Amino acid sequence: MRKTAFLYNGILSQHVLSNTHPMRPIRLQHTYDLLNSYGVFNESAVRLVCPRNASKEELSLIHSQDYIAAVQSLSRRTSEFMTDEYGFSVGGDNPVYQGMYEAATLSTGASLIAAELINSGSVDIAFNIAGGLHHAMRSYASGFCIFNDPAIAIKYLTDQGKRVAYIDVDAHHGDGVQKAFYTNNNVLTISIHESGEYLFPGTGFSNETGSDNADGYSINLPLSPYTNDAVYARTFEQAVIPIVQAFKPDVIVAQLGIDTYHSDPLTHLNITSDGYEKIVQHIIGFNVPLLALGGGGYDVLAVARCWSLAFGNMIGIDLPNKIPKSFAERHNLNLLRDTIQIDLTDDIRDMVNNTAETSIEYIKKNCFPTYKIN
Ligand SMILES: [Zn+2]
Numbered sequence: 157m158r159k160t161a162f163l164y165n166g167i168l169s170q171h172v173l174s175n176t177h178p179m180r181p182i183r184l185q186h187t188y189d190l191l192n193s194y195g196v197f198n199e200s201a202v203r204l205v206c207p208r209n210a211s212k213e214e215l216s217l218i219h220s221q222d223y224i225a226a227v228q229s230l231s232r233r234t235s236e237f238m239t240d241e242y243g244f245s246v247g248g249d250n251p252v253y254q255g256m257y258e259a260a261t262l263s264t265g266a267s268l269i270a271a272e273l274i275n276s277g278s279v280d281i282a283f284n285i286a287g288g289l290h291h292a293m294r295s296y297a298s299g300f301c302i303f304n305d306p307a308i309a310i311k312y313l314t315d316q317g318k319r320v321a322y323i324d325v326d327a328h329h330g331d332g333v334q335k336a337f338y339t340n341n342n343v344l345t346i347s348i349h350e351s352g353e354y355l356f357p358g359t360g361f362s363n364e365t366g367s368d369n370a371d372g373y374s375i376n377l378p379l380s381p382y383t384n385d386a387v388y389a390r391t392f393e394q395a396v397i398p399i400v401q402a403f404k405p406d407v408i409v410a411q412l413g414i415d416t417y418h419s420d421p422l423t424h425l426n427i428t429s430d431g432y433e434k435i436v437q438h439i440i441g442f443n444v445p446l447l448a449l450g451g452g453g454y455d456v457l458a459v460a461r462c463w464s465l466a467f468g469n470m471i472g473i474d475l476p477n478k479i480p481k482s483f484a485e486r487h488n489l490n491l492l493r494d495t496i497q498i499d500l501t502d503d504i505r506d507m508v509n510n511t512a513e514t515s516i517e518y519i520k521k522n523c524f525p526t527y528k529i530n
Pocket residue numbers: 326327328413415451452453
């Protein structure tokens with residue numbers, strides 16, 4: 157069995173961004189509870205690891221001193237800082253809430269511990285479901301994200317001499333991570349997402365391929381609304397797998413957001429638990445040390461099911477489809493995997509196929525040569 161770490165502490169799910177905010181940290185507790193009901197934390201190869209808060213020095217691997225100070229001050233509500241200058245607003249995507257500095261440094265610290273465990277070889281895979289906050293920028297909050305833990309963890313790993321491939325399967329473009337490494341050919345960033353034509357943050361188009369010496373090291377695969385499992389898997393298999401294999405990373409950092417899910421309230425893709433599980437299996441199948449992070453996901457019980465499926469695959473256990481009684485009764489939920497069949501009309505199927513084909517062909521033509529892939 158692979159040596160695997162799961163980063164968790166109940167404190168990670170206790171903060172509330174606002175009463176109406178779609179990002180509900182309770183989904184983390186549901187995921188932990190569901191996995192616990194299956195008894196996975198009793199497996200000898202699984203380590204349940206408590207996170208720590210990231211330090212200011214660690215945050216400054218990616219973020220500006222001004223921004224870090226502003227978040228800390230706003231968090232204590234003792235600020236003279238203007239909130240909008242740093243991406244915060246009342247009732248918007250990034251509300252200011254008491255204790256947000258501690259909450260954000262804890263989820264970031266969890267990603268850093270995961271990165272340390274991978275870097276030292278203590279584990280083969282580490283999963284921080286509280287991480288994956290890929291929209292945060294150097295000097296401002298964005299898209300529910302305060303500190304960009306994937307970018308901070310990647311910077312830590314490259315400082316240790318590692319070559320890193322970042323694979324982002326969240327429904328939204330991984331813009332903050334892309335930006336942090338856009339001119340760095342020691343980091344490959346790949347984002348497969350619903351097109352920015354339809355969805356926040358409005359970036360992640362095929363022609364964003366990196367610059368300076370890193371042209372070809374930023375890969376974007378925008379997809380159409382309604383994209384289903386089959387097209388999603390084909391896009392990953394044809395465009396992502398050959399590039400990751402040719403890049404030969406020492407470590408893969410994967411953002412496993414599950415807002416691609418068919419019932420997710422914020423997005424328009426049609427991915428089921430089967431489609432999600434297949435992509436996770438591909439990522440594990442690279443057989444490279446893996447730092448796995450959470451990310452988006454706003455149908456909270458679907459998040460718990462899909463991240464549990466992902467962790468089952470990481471430890472190499474096929475979790476029984478029947479959810480254990482203790483969790484099933486509390487949440488009125490019986491099966492781990494979807495039974496839904498998603499049918500598309502001919503017009504929509506054509507749109508979905510054509511968009512994916514265009515994205516795949518662009519990468520084959522413009523980025524495969526960087527890796528000498530035929
Ligand atoms: Zn997202």
